[in-house]
Amino acid sequence: MSTARKIIENMIRLGLFLAVLAVFGLLLGCPIKRLTGLPCPGCGMTRGCLSLIKLDFSAAVHWHPLCFIVPLLGVMYALKDSRPGRLFWSCVPLLAAIIVLIMAVYIWRMVAMFPDVPPMDFYKNAVFVKFVHKILLH
Numbered sequence: 001m002s003t004a005r006k007i008i009e010n011m012i013r014l015g016l017f018l019a020v021l022a023v024f025g026l027l028l029g030c031p032i033k034r035l036t037g038l039p040c041p042g043c044g045m046t047r048g049c050l051s052l053i054k055l056d057f058s059a060a061v062h063w064h065p066l067c068f069i070v071p072l073l074g075v076m077y078a079l080k081d082s083r084p085g086r087l088f089w090s091c092v093p094l095l096a097a098i099i100v101l102i103m104a105v106y107i108w109r110m111v112a113m114f115p116d117v118p119p120m121d122f123y124k125n126a127v128f129v130k131f132v133h134k135i136l137l138h
Helices: 003-028 031-036 045-053 057-063 069-078 083-090 092-113 127-137
Strands: none
Touching (some): 003 069, 031 127, 045 057, 045 069, 083 092
């Protein structure tokens, strides 16, 4: 199969995956937050990316400061079968740096925004919170 065909197939897969994530995120919210009550490192990413699409950069940064790397990662995924894409995905230090950046931003957001500022707010109706509340009070 040609590289161009693989890139097109990767773009279609990526588009479908992002569409499912967006629908899930918009309709149901973050599954980790719904379960534990605590926001995850990606909380606000869907709304941030939607703000990017609307070119509302201040809202995008508010919802998730790293939403700007999503298009870059999408392009690199689409190109994963090309030489630049293979180099990107095989560069362990670069991928590790992205993970460290995500965790650093998560910690900063938890300190600066939790528990009152969406999307880093505490979800009181979470499954785990209700479970613990029921056990402790009954």
